[in-house]
Amino acid sequence: MARIIDKEEKRCDIARASIELFCDKGIQQTSMDEIAKSAGVAKGTVYLYFKNKEEIIFAIWDMIAQRHHEAFGKRITEHMRAKEKLLDFFNFSECEEEGNKEQVLKLYQHFISAMLIDKTGLYSAYFESFFQEDFDFISGCLHEGVAKGEFLIDDVDLLTTSIMLLLKGLLVRAKASNMGFYEAQTLLIKHVTFLLNQCTRSLP
Amino acid sequence: MARIIDKEEKRCDIARASIELFCDKGIQQTSMDEIAKSAGVAKGTVYLYFKNKEEIIFAIWDMIAQRHHEAFGKRITEHMRAKEKLLDFFNFSECEEEGNKEQVLKLYQHFISAMLIDKTGLYSAYFESFFQEDFDFISGCLHEGVAKGEFLIDDVDLLTTSIMLLLKGLLVRAKASNMGFYEAQTLLIKHVTFLLNQCTRSLP
Amino acid sequence: MARIIDKEEKRCDIARASIELFCDKGIQQTSMDEIAKSAGVAKGTVYLYFKNKEEIIFAIWDMIAQRHHEAFGKRITEHMRAKEKLLDFFNFSECEEEGNKEQVLKLYQHFISAMLIDKTGLYSAYFESFFQEDFDFISGCLHEGVAKGEFLIDDVDLLTTSIMLLLKGLLVRAKASNMGFYEAQTLLIKHVTFLLNQCTRSLP
Amino acid sequence: MARIIDKEEKRCDIARASIELFCDKGIQQTSMDEIAKSAGVAKGTVYLYFKNKEEIIFAIWDMIAQRHHEAFGKRITEHMRAKEKLLDFFNFSECEEEGNKEQVLKLYQHFISAMLIDKTGLYSAYFESFFQEDFDFISGCLHEGVAKGEFLIDDVDLLTTSIMLLLKGLLVRAKASNMGFYEAQTLLIKHVTFLLNQCTRSLP
DNA sequence: TATGAATGAGCATTCATTCAT
DNA sequence: AATGAATGAATGCTCATTCAT
Numbered sequence: 001m002a003r004i005i006d007k008e009e010k011r012c013d014i015a016r017a018s019i020e021l022f023c024d025k026g027i028q029q030t031s032m033d034e035i036a037k038s039a040g041v042a043k044g045t046v047y048l049y050f051k052n053k054e055e056i057i058f059a060i061w062d063m064i065a066q067r068h069h070e071a072f073g074k075r076i077t078e079h080m081r082a083k084e085k086l087l088d089f090f091n092f093s094e095c096e097e098e099g100n101k102e103q104v105l106k107l108y109q110h111f112i113s114a115m116l117i118d119k120t121g122l123y124s125a126y127f128e129s130f131f132q133e134d135f136d137f138i139s140g141c142l143h144e145g146v147a148k149g150e151f152l153i154d155d156v157d158l159l160t161t162s163i164m165l166l167l168k169g170l171l172v173r174a175k176a177s178n179m180g181f182y183e184a185q186t187l188l189i190k191h192v193t194f195l196l197n198q199c200t201r202s203l204p
Numbered sequence: 205m206a207r208i209i210d211k212e213e214k215r216c217d218i219a220r221a222s223i224e225l226f227c228d229k230g231i232q233q234t235s236m237d238e239i240a241k242s243a244g245v246a247k248g249t250v251y252l253y254f255k256n257k258e259e260i261i262f263a264i265w266d267m268i269a270q271r272h273h274e275a276f277g278k279r280i281t282e283h284m285r286a287k288e289k290l291l292d293f294f295n296f297s298e299c300e301e302e303g304n305k306e307q308v309l310k311l312y313q314h315f316i317s318a319m320l321i322d323k324t325g326l327y328s329a330y331f332e333s334f335f336q337e338d339f340d341f342i343s344g345c346l347h348e349g350v351a352k353g354e355f356l357i358d359d360v361d362l363l364t365t366s367i368m369l370l371l372k373g374l375l376v377r378a379k380a381s382n383m384g385f386y387e388a389q390t391l392l393i394k395h396v397t398f399l400l401n402q403c404t405r406s407l408p
Numbered sequence: 409m410a411r412i413i414d415k416e417e418k419r420c421d422i423a424r425a426s427i428e429l430f431c432d433k434g435i436q437q438t439s440m441d442e443i444a445k446s447a448g449v450a451k452g453t454v455y456l457y458f459k460n461k462e463e464i465i466f467a468i469w470d471m472i473a474q475r476h477h478e479a480f481g482k483r484i485t486e487h488m489r490a491k492e493k494l495l496d497f498f499n500f501s502e503c504e505e506e507g508n509k510e511q512v513l514k515l516y517q518h519f520i521s522a523m524l525i526d527k528t529g530l531y532s533a534y535f536e537s538f539f540q541e542d543f544d545f546i547s548g549c550l551h552e553g554v555a556k557g558e559f560l561i562d563d564v565d566l567l568t569t570s571i572m573l574l575l576k577g578l579l580v581r582a583k584a585s586n587m588g589f590y591e592a593q594t595l596l597i598k599h600v601t602f603l604l605n606q607c608t609r610s611l612p
Numbered sequence: 613m614a615r616i617i618d619k620e621e622k623r624c625d626i627a628r629a630s631i632e633l634f635c636d637k638g639i640q641q642t643s644m645d646e647i648a649k650s651a652g653v654a655k656g657t658v659y660l661y662f663k664n665k666e667e668i669i670f671a672i673w674d675m676i677a678q679r680h681h682e683a684f685g686k687r688i689t690e691h692m693r694a695k696e697k698l699l700d701f702f703n704f705s706e707c708e709e710e711g712n713k714e715q716v717l718k719l720y721q722h723f724i725s726a727m728l729i730d731k732t733g734l735y736s737a738y739f740e741s742f743f744q745e746d747f748d749f750i751s752g753c754l755h756e757g758v759a760k761g762e763f764l765i766d767d768v769d770l771l772t773t774s775i776m777l778l779l780k781g782l783l784v785r786a787k788a789s790n791m792g793f794y795e796a797q798t799l800l801i802k803h804v805t806f807l808l809n810q811c812t813r814s815l816p
Numbered sequence: 817t818a819t820g821a822a823t824g825a826g827c828a829t830t831c832a833t834t835c836a837t
Numbered sequence: 838a839a840t841g842a843a844t845g846a847a848t849g850c851t852c853a854t855t856c857a858t
Contacts, residue, residue, distance in 0.1 A: 005842065010842095026321040027321075029321075032828060033826095036845095041843075041844090042843065042844045043828090043844085043845065044829090044830080044831080044844055044845065045842075045843055045845095047828095047830080048841095052828080053828075109320045112320060112376055113316075114317075115379060116313045116316060116375075116376065117232060117313070117317045119230070121382070124380050124382055128380045131377075158394075158398055161395065162370065162395050162399070164373070165374055165395060166369045167373065168372070168373035168377060169368070169369030169370060169371065169376075170369055170372075170373075171376070172319075172373075172376065173368075173369060173372060175328060176328050176332045176335060187365075190362075191369060194359075195366070195399070195402075198399075198402040235851075236853060237851095237852075237853090240820095245819090247821095247853095247854090248818065248820065248854090248855080248856080251853095251854070251855085252817070256854085257853075434731070435729070436640070437729075439832080441830095449839080450839060451833090452834080452835080452841065453839055453841095455833070520725075520784055521725040522725075523784075523788060524721045524724060524728075524784065524787050525639075525721075525725045532788050532789070536788045536789055539785075539788060563806075566806055569803065573777070573803060574778065575781065576781035577777030577778060577779065577781030577782075578777055578781075580727075580781075580783070580784065581743075581776075581780060583736060584727060584736050584743060586733070586736055599770070599774050599777060602770055603774070603810075606807075606810040622821095643847080643848055644850075645848075645849090648824095653823090654822060654824055655823085655824065655849090656822070656823055656824065656825095656851080656852080657821075657824095659849095659850070659851080660820095664850080665850095
């Protein structure tokens with residue numbers, strides 16, 4: 001009988017161990033050696049769980065995104081107003097520790113950085129699908145708001161895209177202006193609110 | 205005095221030679237060796253004009269930004285409407301060859317990528333100042349439009365920031381969705397126009 | 409007793425499973441992992457049947473050589489002329505499928521490559537004994553031909569050695585000239601025939 | 613002014629330093645690190661003179677082949693008999709030190725080993741051209757012998773090819789039988805002489 | 817001023833083998 | 838007997854930067 005190991009859990013262990021490194025040093029700057037050491041395993045072991053470095057990155061992002069969507073799904077309730085839901089989407093309430101939110105911001109920035117210079121198209125494809133999920137969430141909120149008679153929107157898709165562009169823009173801006181998570185979030189909410197107020201017409 | 209001019213010229217020569225390389229291969233992937241070869245000088249010579257790779261990058265960006273602002277300054281005329289000016293700002297008309305626009309887009313993405321993972325703060329500081337210039341331009345246009353009675357805006361700064369976030373967001377989105385310059389530009393204009401229409405109130 | 413038979417069978421199973429891999433990718437390039445997977449057993453199991461990679465290689469070669477000699481022994485008949493027998497020795501008729509002949513050629517080349525760089529002397533010893541078998545076969549044919557009065561040979565050993573050198577030389581040449589099995593075989597037979605014609609004197 | 617360096621000489625220095633390593637440990641088993649250390653330079657420096665490991669190997673072989681052909685060209689004289697020339701071709705007289713001949717034999721074996729498992733075709737192409745040169749030399753000797761009335765040969769090409777196959781076969785045999793240079797050479801000459809005696813008809 | 821030779825740390829990935837279960 | 842998780846050494850190649858000339 002072979003050693004009994006929860007492969008999925010070990011995968012997570014290794015991925016989790018990489019997160020801190022990626023945040024601190026960046027993706028490119030983190031070596032597989034460091035990841036292995038940080039996870040407390042040998043270098044070769046990392047490759048038993050991940051085909052290559054990219055797979056670790058995507059696995060991490062999957063973990064974060066899944067957790068975000070799941071947590072968001074649990075938080076929202078029937079009677080919440082669409083606008084409330086939307087703003088809650090940008091609040092990573094699932095991060096128990098406060099530091100985790102800063103981590104998520106940094107990771108986001110590192111991942112986008114990696115994507116922006118990727119030549120293989122893997123990152124683009126990955127982020128595209130990931131953005132699509134977010135798009136669907138946001139779009140869903142808006143449509144729901146319209147359906148519930150909360151507000152009127154001429155072109156939901158256009159507004160959704162605008163919101164997503166604001167989100168992405170803010171990730172860049174946050175780095176340039178050396179913002180932390182909260183500052184960035186506050187700014188984002190301010191602009192999304194502004195946009196919503198402008199683009200929706202309250203029903204009488 | 206002649207010396208200084210020569211020096212400045214050679215700096216430009218070297219910087220210019222790197223642009224294509226940076227666009228084609230990315231900043232990280234372009235070696236100082238290639239830059240030297242492309243500029244037709246020895247590797248050591250590059251270091252006589254630039255302290256390191258970063259300095260080349262900033263020099264390039266300075267060149268492009270200066271050219272952009274200068275060209276924009278020339279294009280706009282007294283009788284143009286504010287909205288016209290604003291949209292013209294996003295049209296890199298100064299790029300004579302069409303390919304150059306694609307280059308500028310790629311460079312922008314590469315630079316942002318570099319900034320997002322920069323630990324020194326140099327990039328952030330640089331981009332912050334650079335973004336500030338753009339902010340001033342856009343803000344100037346909007347204020348002018350208000351002054352001229354072209355439209356009413358409650359909070360010019362907020363709107364300006366929103367526009368800038370859209371711009372940055374689009375640079376990220378363009379890569380994820382594998383867009384070229386024109387597609388990205390079209391999308392940007394669409395969203396800025398939408399925003400302007402929503403956020404400004406035409407005077408009767 | 410049953411155990412031993414099983415063990416021998418399993419050894420063969422594993423060895424057989426490696427053949428294709430060795431042909432396709434080369435000995436060095438085939439990992440024990442791949443061999444195990446291909447044989448449908450766990451990596452550790454391979455080591456229960458073979459002390460190391462080399463042992464697998466020798467086992468394979470034993471299988472092939474044994475099959476070759478057995479098949480050859482069956483094919484030749486009393487009334488065949490010595491020359492016929494000799495040429496038949498170079499025809500791997502026992503390979504039912506045509507592709508197998510190409511495999512044998514490749515294996516031969518891979519094995520010789522491994523021997524040529526071997527530091528342990530294991531390969532040399534192995535091949536020496538293996539060459540000796542071939543030498544005996546060929547020498548036997550020639551002696552028989554002489555005994556039967558088919559031809560006259562001054563120095564049977566010298567001629568045998570020459571034939572064997574031609575065979576080995578052809579294996580190298582076949583790779584350099586990118587020959588397949590048939591091309592190599594044709595060339596070999598041509599040269600052996602030429603040698604035989606020159607070195608033997610037909611009796612009147 | 614840059615450091616004045618005879619690039620060609622340094623190339624040779626590095627190549628020469630690798631020879632011993634390749635002989636002792638084999639090509640595959642010699643790391644670029646060891647080559648650099650052995651040549652007394654940094655690893656990166658090796659790459660200034662050779663694009664990759666293969667280039668070193670081919671450079672070495674070029675050096676040896678060139679030296680061999682040049683030395684051979686000088687040694688042979690007008691009045692030598694064709695057979696004398698031919699046998700001299702297999703005598704690496706240009707190797708001043710005796711150990712060098714053993715080195716050449718080992719290198720030959722290592723190179724052939726590398727070729728036999730090469731998937732790129734580079735080695736095959738290289739050896740093919742190299743074999744062609746040898747073929748031309750040998751063929752030239754034989755033709756000359758015929759022209760001079762030294763002997764009669766029905767098919768010079770066939771005989772030349774046979775000789776070359778003997779040579780290649782002997783390189784393999786030498787390893788299997790653990791022969792040194794002299795033993796191998798003696799055997800080769802014996803077989804070539806035998807072949808020549810059989811295949812040529814002395815004129816009356 | 818200009819050159820370009822030299823450096824050497826850095827890194828992703830592979831793989832034969834072991835051994836706890 | 839059989840498994841397969843774990844190991845960690847090994848390696849070809851890159852590149853920003855320095856400095857002797």
